[in-house]
Amino acid sequence: MTELRGPVRIVGTGLIGTSIGLALARLGVVVELVDADPDNALMAERIGAGSRLVQLEPQLVVVAVPPDHVGAVVAEQLKQTDAIVTDAASVKSKPLAEARTLSSAEDLTRYVGSHPMAGSERNGPLAGRADLFDGATWAVTPHETSDPDAVELVRRLAEAAGARTVELSVEDHDLAVARVSHLPQLMSSLAAGTLVDAPAAHLELSGQGVRDVTRIAASDPGLWTQIVSANSPALSGLLEGIRDELDRLLIALGKEEAADEVTAVLNRGVSGAVRVPGKHGAPHIELVAVLVTIPDRPGQLARLFNDAAASGANVEDLRIDHSPGRPVGEVELDVKPDSVDQLVRVLTERGWAVHR
Numbered sequence: 001m002t003e004l005r006g007p008v009r010i011v012g013t014g015l016i017g018t019s020i021g022l023a024l025a026r027l028g029v030v031v032e033l034v035d036a037d038p039d040n041a042l043m044a045e046r047i048g049a050g051s052r053l054v055q056l057e058p059q060l061v062v063v064a065v066p067p068d069h070v071g072a073v074v075a076e077q078l079k080q081t082d083a084i085v086t087d088a089a090s091v092k093s094k095p096l097a098e099a100r101t102l103s104s105a106e107d108l109t110r111y112v113g114s115h116p117m118a119g120s121e122r123n124g125p126l127a128g129r130a131d132l133f134d135g136a137t138w139a140v141t142p143h144e145t146s147d148p149d150a151v152e153l154v155r156r157l158a159e160a161a162g163a164r165t166v167e168l169s170v171e172d173h174d175l176a177v178a179r180v181s182h183l184p185q186l187m188s189s190l191a192a193g194t195l196v197d198a199p200a201a202h203l204e205l206s207g208q209g210v211r212d213v214t215r216i217a218a219s220d221p222g223l224w225t226q227i228v229s230a231n232s233p234a235l236s237g238l239l240e241g242i243r244d245e246l247d248r249l250l251i252a253l254g255k256e257e258a259a260d261e262v263t264a265v266l267n268r269g270v271s272g273a274v275r276v277p278g279k280h281g282a283p284h285i286e287l288v289a290v291l292v293t294i295p296d297r298p299g300q301l302a303r304l305f306n307d308a309a310a311s312g313a314n315v316e317d318l319r320i321d322h323s324p325g326r327p328v329g330e331v332e333l334d335v336k337p338d339s340v341d342q343l344v345r346v347l348t349e350r351g352w353a354v355h356r
């Protein structure tokens with residue numbers, strides 16, 4: 001059995017490195033923090049992600065630097081230590097190819113790529129959170145000559161951070177993230193980009209839809225330029241598909257049959273959206289949204305949650321739409337279909353304005 005004993009050296013103490021450090025520190029694993037920017041390592045240390053000075057040799061090195069630097073830093077760590085080395089980069093083929101050109105075949109057996117599928121649109125150590133990976137999926141991507149013990153140790157790391165692991169090849173990983181992560185990022189950025197010149201009066205009508213679609217558009221352009229460039233072969237095919245659909249839509253718009261084309265696009269969207277796995281990586285379950293109008297006063301959310309609990313319904317998901325300047329907000333409680341009637345009845349009895 002390959003136990004995760006530590007010390008774990010984290011190179012790159014930004015959002016991801018600091019979050020891994022915080023998650024391991026809560027288990028008592030000794031974590032060493034290294035960063036090219038001394039302020040970031042100091043900050044990560046101050047918030048409890050580990051220590052900048054660890055005398056013992058690392059058992060495991062986690063490289064959490066921007067993708068363009070991952071190959072070189074992996075090779076450097078393989079050379080400097082006898083540790084197992086992994087990385088957290090959002091793309092896997094290019095860093096592996098770079099590490100391969102800079103490392104001996106023997107050293108490369110100690111390297112196993114990985115990728116936590118959780119993060120945020122924020123970066124830097126101050127955005128780090130101990131629970132960032134709780135319930136998340138963490139891809140482990142061995143290459144042809146990765147040592148099985150090294151693969152096992154990287155699995156242990158992911159599990160220690162609270163994630164569940166999925167093993168897949170480097171190539172398959174890059175195809176998968178092009179679809180579920182990189183294309184959504186570009187679509188979000190494109191949609192948000194149309195707002196740059198929008199009149200303020202138009203923006204005032206913004207509701208939850210535009211907020212959902214544009215959240216990740218706030219992500220770091222420097223990081224994402226590297227991700228998109230490194231995964232351009234996988235992304236190109238998907239973007240060509242979107243371009244073809246846009247062309248069809250544009251041609252159809254204004255013609256009699258436009259409605260059919262629009263309905264086809266929307267129907268395909270419905271079929272795709274239900275295939276996104278639900279929370280905690282569980283299969284998608286059909287949920288019903290119950291909308292409740294809530295006065296913008298302290299204590300109202302607590303009262304609503306109490307009343308929802310009294311109905312016996314388990315709230316599977318939750319959304320709050322709080323438009324600035326309005327005296328009320330709207331809370332969406334997502335519950336299983338067999339809980340809906342009881343939830344609506346109890347909330348209505350207790351004076352809430354409820355609609356489905």
Ligand SMILES: NC(=O)C1=CN([C@@H]2O[C@H](COP(=O)(O)OP(=O)(O)OC[C@H]3O[C@@H](n4cnc5c(N)ncnc54)[C@H](O)[C@@H]3O)[C@@H](O)[C@H]2O)C=CC1
Binds near residue numbers: 064070073090115
């Ligand atoms: N941001 C996200 O949501 C996610 C990011 N990732 C991956 O994790 C890695 C880190 O991303 P973030 O933590 O978001 O970035 P970040 O910008 O928050 O942190 C990167 C850190 O690496 C340091 N650094 C840069 N070059 C270095 C070098 N050569 N040696 C040592 N330190 C160096 C920087 O000073 C910075 O502290 C990237 O490869 C990214 O693709 C993976 C999952 C999610």
Ligand SMILES: O=C(O)C(=O)Cc1ccc(O)cc1
Binds near residue numbers: 090117118120216
């Ligand atoms: O903020 C979100 O919802 C994300 O999806 C974050 C994210 C960014 C990059 C990754 O490689 C993985 C996850």
